Amino acid sequence: MFTGIIEETGSISAILRNGNSIRLTVHADKILQDMKTGDSIAVNGICLTATGFTASTFTADVMRETIVRTSLSHLRHGSIVNLERALSVNGRFGGHIVTGHIDGTGTIIKMERDTAAMWYTVKTTSKIMGYIVEKGSIAMDGISLTVAKTARDSFCVSVIPHTMEHTALVSKRIHDTVNLENDYIGKYIEKFILDGKENSSDLTRELLGKYGY
Structure with a gap:
């Protein structure tokens, strides 16, 4: 889970293509300070898993589904990217709820x-x-x-x-x-309403309107 408040910008230092997948190496600074393998990092809003890291970079594997749905295929060596670590439980919620799953x-x-x-x-x-x-x-x-x-x-x-x-x-x-x-x-509201039509759910447009949604 993320907030959409960018912590820093990084840059793409390497792109390794392997069939339908890509391995990205991203140069960063701040977000590496407490990084662990397996951490979730939002790269231009895309939730990626850090598979490895050094003192100045981290790597992440990107599957075909993510490549097709996002702008990752436009990235080149040196491209500047937005970076955000997953929200910590004691952090401030300064933006809005962001999942890192690109629509x-x-x-x-x-x-x-x-x-x-x-x-x-x-x-x-x-x-x-x-x-x-x-x-x-x-x-x-x-x-x-x-x-x-x-x-x-x-x-x-x-x-x-x-x-x-x-x-x-x-x-x-x-x-x-x-x-x-x-x-x-x-x-989610749309899904509940549509499902409600089939399953006689109590959640309706009228009920949502009554409470200001």
Whole structure:
């Protein structure tokens, strides 16, 4: 479990392809301080397992399913990536609940500066847009962001200078691909409602509306 608050950026120091899988070596600093083999690390929002580490790098194996669903295939030697360790039980919950299980990708179609902030417009699939609501949360390359606007096939987020300076967003350009993870609560509510129609569950749209959902 993650929060979408990026701890540091790292860089890809090696990519070893083996059939349908990839072994990544990532150069890092802060997140290595208490690392153990088997730890979960979010790399651009993707939950990966550290299979080994040194004083300055860690390795992770990526299977075909993850490669197909994410932007990992776009990474190259030297690519900058967002890094976050799994949430500790005594840590502060500064973002929102992020699982590291990517729902799909989006494409940056517009970038516009507004005084100090930067507006990003991201185009994505109707399936992902179905779970995005104005003022709701979205994890973009692992960064917890608030959705400012939505359209039929795109959404907008406004990014403050601190986030720009401390994440890999600073290196993103128009047409770049980003990983997207919807707020998982909406997906569970949808499932309960759909299952409720078949199983006569007490959880209904009317009941959720009554209590402000």
